[in-house]
Amino acid sequence: xxxxxxxxxxxxxxxxxxxxxxxxxxxxxxxxxxxxxxxxxxxxxxxxxxxxxxxxxxxxxxxxxxxxxxxxxxxxxxxxxxxxxxxxxxxxxxxxxxxxxxxxxxxxxxxxxxxxxxxxxxxxxxxxxxxxxxxxxxxxxxxxxxxxxxxxxxxxxxxxxxxxxxxxxxxxxxxxxxxxxxxxxxxxxxxxxxxxxxxxxxxxxxxxxxxxxxxxxxxxxxxxxxxxxxxxxxxxxxxxxxxxxxxxxxxxxxxxxxxxxxxxxxxxxxxxxxxxxxxxxxxxxxxxxxxxxxxxxxxxxxxxxxxxxxxxxxxxxxxxxxxxxxxxxxxxxxxxxxxxxxxxxxxxxxxxxxxxxxxxxxxxxxxxxxxxxxxxxxxxxxxxxxxxxxxxxxxxxxxxxxxxxxxxxxxxxxxxxxxxxxxxxxxxxxxxxxxxxxxxxxxxxxxxxxxxxxxxxxxxxxxxxxxxxxxxxxxxxxxxxxxxxxxxxxxxxxxxxxxxxxxxxxxxxxxxxxxxxxxxxxxxxxxxxxxxxxxxxxxxxxxxxxxxxxxxxxxxxxxxxxxxxxxxxxxxxxxxxxxxxxxxxxxxxxxxxxxxxxxxxxxxxxxxxxxxx
Ligand SMILES: Nc1ncnc2c1ncn2[C@@H]1O[C@H](COP(=O)(O)OP(=O)(O)OP(=O)(O)O)[C@@H](O)[C@H]1O
Numbered sequence: 234x235x236x237x238x239x240x241x242x243x244x245x246x247x248x249x250x251x252x253x254x255x256x257x258x259x260x261x262x263x264x265x266x267x268x269x270x271x272x273x274x275x276x277x278x279x280x281x282x283x284x285x286x287x288x289x290x291x292x293x294x295x296x297x298x299x300x301x302x303x304x305x306x307x308x309x310x311x312x313x314x315x316x317x318x319x320x321x322x323x324x325x326x327x328x329x330x331x332x333x334x335x336x337x338x339x340x341x342x343x344x345x346x347x348x349x350x351x352x353x354x355x356x357x358x359x360x361x362x363x364x365x366x367x368x369x370x371x372x373x374x375x376x377x378x379x380x381x382x383x384x385x386x387x388x389x390x391x392x393x394x395x396x397x398x399x400x401x402x403x404x405x406x407x408x409x410x411x412x413x414x415x416x417x418x419x420x421x422x423x424x425x426x427x428x429x430x431x432x433x434x435x436x437x438x439x440x441x442x443x444x445x446x447x448x449x450x451x452x453x454x455x456x457x458x459x460x461x462x463x464x465x466x467x468x469x470x471x472x473x474x475x476x477x478x479x480x481x482x483x484x485x486x487x488x489x490x491x492x493x494x495x496x497x498x499x500x501x502x503x504x505x506x507x508x509x510x511x512x513x514x515x516x517x518x519x520x521x522x523x524x525x526x527x528x529x530x531x532x533x534x535x536x537x538x539x540x541x542x543x544x545x546x547x548x549x550x551x552x553x554x555x556x557x558x559x560x561x562x563x564x565x566x567x568x569x570x571x572x573x574x575x576x577x578x579x580x581x582x583x584x585x586x587x588x589x590x591x592x593x594x595x596x597x598x599x600x601x602x603x604x605x606x607x608x609x610x611x612x613x614x615x616x617x618x619x620x621x622x623x624x625x626x627x628x629x630x631x632x633x634x635x636x637x638x639x640x641x642x643x644x645x646x647x648x649x650x651x652x653x654x655x656x657x658x659x660x661x662x663x664x665x666x667x668x669x670x671x672x673x674x675x676x677x678x679x680x681x682x683x684x685x686x687x688x689x690x691x692x693x694x695x696x697x698x699x700x701x702x703x704x705x706x707x708x709x710x711x712x713x714x715x716x717x718x719x720x721x722x723x724x725x726x727x728x729x730x731x732x733x734x735x736x737x738x739x740x741x742x743x744x745x746x747x748x749x750x751x752x753x754x755x756x757x758x759x760x761x762x763x764x765x766x767x768x769x770x771x772x773x774x775x776x777x778x779x780x781x782x783x784x785x786x787x788x789x790x791x792x793x794x795x796x797x798x799x800x801x802x803x804x805x806x807x808x809x810x811x812x813x814x815x816x817x818x819x820x821x822x823x824x825x826x827x828x829x830x831x832x833x834x835x836x837x838x839x840x841x842x843x844x845x846x
Contacts, residue, residue, distance in 0.1 A: 262290040262456045263327050263339055263425035265311065266542035270323035272306055272316075272483075280306045280319070282483045287538045290425070293445070293452045293459040293473070295466070295491075298480035299516050304462040305430065307480065311460070312342055312428055314644065314846055327426070329545035337646045338550035340426035341419035345434060347411045348638045350566055351399035352573040355392050355406060355414055359384065359421065364562030365647050366422040369555040379421060387417040387447060409440035416447065422553075427451070429461035438467050445473045471512040481519040489531045501525050559648040563656035571660055574631065581627060581664065585671040588619055592672075593679025600681045602778045603788040606798055612680050613764045616692075617757050618732065620669045620700040625724055628661065628707035633717040639838075640845040650839045654712075658831060661704060669693075669700040683771040691767040691816070698823045699760040705827040709834030712841070731755035756826065759819040765802055766816045769795035 265288045272281040281303050288294045296304045309315045311325060313334045325331065327339055349358060363376040371379070384390050389410065397414065398405015406414065412432060419427065432448070433441035445466075452459050452475070463470075471477075477494055479487040487497055494515060495505060503518050505511055526532050554562070571577050592615060596608040639653050673693050678684075682692065706727070714720035734744070735757020744752070752758050774795035781788045792798050799813060 263458055263548060264289050264329075264542050264546070265426055265458055265460070266324075266326050266539050267307075267311060268324040268326075268539055268543075270307070270310055270321065270325070272303075272310055273320045273322075275318055275320075280483055281310065284323075284480070284483070284485050285535070285539055286478055286485065286488050287535065287542050288426075288458050288460050288476070289538075289542070290456040290458050291452050292475035293448050293461065294476040294478060295471075295474040296460065296462045296478050296480065297464075297466075297512060297516060298486070298519065302480040302519075303483045304480055306483075308428060308430060308460070308462055312336060312340070314342075317846075326543060328548040329543050330548055332548075335550070336426075337644070339424060339548060340428060341422070341424040342645065343415050343419050343427065343429040343432060344641065345430040346637075347415045348641060349397045349411070349414070350570050350638070351397050351403050351405060352570045353566070354394050354396055355389055355410070356380070356384070356394060357569065358397060358414065359417060361562045361566045362418050362421055364565075365554060365559050365642070367554060368552040369558050370552075383417040383421055386420070386451070387413040388443070389413055389417055408435050409437075409443065412436060412440070412444055413447070416444070420451065423455075424457075426458045426460070429459065431464055432461050433466065433470065434464060438470075441467065441470055442473075445470050449473050449475075465510075465516075466512050468510050468512070471510070479515055479519050485526055485532075486519040487515070487526050487531070488535050493531060497526075497529060497531055500529070553646065554648075556649075556652060560652045560656055563648065563653055564660060567657050567660035571664060577627060577631060577664060581623065581668050582671060584623060585619075585668040586675060589672045589675030590679075592619075593676040597679050598681070600774060600777070602784065603781045603791060604783070605681070606777065606792055609680065609682075609768070610798075610802070612676075613768060614735070614757075614761060616672065616696050616764065617699050617735065617760045619672055620696055621703045621728060621732070621757075623668075624665050624700055624703045625707040625728065626721075628665075628704060629711055629717065629720050629724060632657075632708060632711040633714075633720060636841075640842050643842050644846050650842050651835065654831075654835050654838060658704075658708060661708070662701070665700050665704045666697050669696045672696070682768060683773050685771070688767055688771060692764060695760055695763040695767065695820070698820055698827075699756050701827045702756040702760075702823045702830070705830040705834070709830045709837070712834035713837030715841070732757050734758060735761050754826075756823055759823050763816050763819040765799060766813050769798045769802075770813060771795055774798070 266286070268285045270281050270284045271279060273279050284303075284307060286294075296307060298304050306319075310321055313336055325336070327336065332339065353361070359380045360376065363371075363380050367376055367379060384393055392406050392410050395410075396403065396405045397411070400408075400411075405411075412435075416429075416432075427448075429448070432444055436444060448459050448461070451457050463474075466474075472491060474491045476489065477487065477491050478485060479494075487494055489497065494511070498505065498515060498518065503514075505514050553559075592612060596612045598605060598608070600606065600609055635653075635657065639650070642648060643650055643653070670693055673696050677689060677692070682688070707724070710720045710724055710727075711717075714723060730751055731754065734752035734755050777793055778784070779788050779791035779793070780786065790801075792801055803812070
């Protein structure tokens with residue numbers, strides 16, 4: 234874009250096309266215009282009042298203005314996001330075409346808040362993002378090459394093997410590196426338009442300068458159209474922008490080249506004092522006189538640009554990765570995250586070793602009298618309780634924190650919710666199977682359970698199935714509940730009800746019919762019945778003495794063998810159709826429940842993700 238000096242010393246752009254036809258055909262370029270945008274709240278308040286503007290390839294446009302001027306509202310309107318409860322009128326065109334919400338296909342959005350999976354390294358994060366964002370036609374080699382290119386572009390080579398970290402929780406890369414990583418992530422797929430919300434917030438002046446210089450270089454070298462909101466830039470940073478849009482009270486107070494601002498303000502009788510930060514001066518001045526720009530010749534030039542920008546040109550949408558590729562990317566991401574999360578991996582496995590040893594030591598005696606029977610009944614129920622509480626609260630501690638990243642990437646059209654959901658569930662599956670197995674393996678012989686491979690595997694599989702059932706409920710509640718606090722508040726009572734109706738604590742056969750149905754939802758019921766059948770229906774327990782308290786007293790009610798124990802338990806549960814034939818039926822029921830509960834969770838998550846745009 235060439236400029237010439239006008240007679241009055243004002244620099245104006247020559248009337249050349251915004252995009253010549255050759256450049257437009259280079260498909261990677263996009264010209265964005267917005268015309269006569271009105272944004273209104275339900276109560277009738279106008280947040281944006283007929284705003285128009287243009288952003289062209291090769292330029293960085295800064296949206297500035299005092300707090301509450303409407304910068305974020307304009308950015309959201311251009312991006313078609315966060316507009317709940319607002320009505321929007323006006324025209325938004327990319328290369329002369331109205332794209333609506335599909336603006337996502339030709340743009341990337343670097344949001345103010347950086348959200349990453351903090352356990353990954355910079356390189357791992359970008360490799361996974363390359364899998365998620367680059368077309369499936371890219372080979373592994375090409376993905377590596379692209380990642381290395383953006384790391385070089387964003388000067389992240391030095392920190393590529395550092396963990397990203399979570400500010401205030403896990404020490405990781407610096408704030409500046411995190412911001413550059415956010416840019417690197419968004420430019421991987423080489424979008425023609427880049428929106429940035431406050432890209433320098435939280436950075437020191439040097440880092441802010443580095444970030445804006447990178448933006449400037451990307452615009453100049455790659456022909457990107459870059460639009461950022463920015464708050465109080467230093468003079469040096471301000472001068473780096475090609476074009477500034479000053480907003481005041483929902484109107485455009487100035488829209489033009491950065492170096493034209495000084496002439497516009499002096500035309501309006503506001504000469505910038507020496508040693509003053511121009512951005513601060515302009516914003517302070519704007520607050521008191523919105524509306525002057527409408528009559529100024531710079532506005533006429535702007536309107537002409539907008540008209541030229543309306544001419545339809547070719548626009549190539551981003552092609553994404555296929556389903557399998559994004560699924561693999563997400564699965565790798567969450568497996569790595571789980572493996573590196575000490576509370577999920579190490580703490581859980583150590584906990585199960587400790588609890589297995591504790592349980593085995595507590596009931597470490599042969600099952601040869603009535604005390605042994607009572608102990609073993611409790612120990613079998615404890616298996617279910619241990620895999621229930623630790624699993625569900627373990628999932629609920631971490632899963633809700635996935636939601637912000639999920640909604641962001643979902644609305645960026647990087648993957649569908651189903652790919653995330655399946656990958657997340659499958660990443661949890663090995664952990665929430667192995668820990669139950671550890672519990673059983675460690676305590677099995679200490680509890681004097683049947684020395685039979687078939688019995689061992691039946692008990693093991695029953696415990697694992699219960700754990701899968703519990704995991705599905707944990708994931709489901711987190712997917713449906715609006716936040717962690719609600720999820721935990723709902724879970725506590727649900728677990729109490731299910732454990733109470735599981736068969737050990739309550740004579741469920743005598744429960745009133747209006748509440749009795751609850752037991753049919755409880756994995757405690759199905760799991761306990763299968764454990765009872767697997768264990769007690771075994772010849773080992775054929776010769777049990779009627780004594781209690783280490784052979785000193787005779788028990789008032791005596792069970793002489795495992796069959797009598799089963800009969801006694803099933804008598805207690807008689808009207809529940811507990812039966813020795815239910816072993817495999819219970820497994821099928823628990824599997825079906827697991828799948829059904831996951832389906833409910835998935836639907837709830839999709840609903841929440843869609844609403845969160
Ligand atoms: N959804 C909404 N409903 C009602 N009012 C809103 C909504 N969104 C924004 N506003 C109001 O619109 C005005 C402009 O807000 P906006 O966030 O766009 O300002 P901003 O220039 O980005 O300010 P800041 O620099 O403080 O972020 C504010 O007065 C804000 O309270």
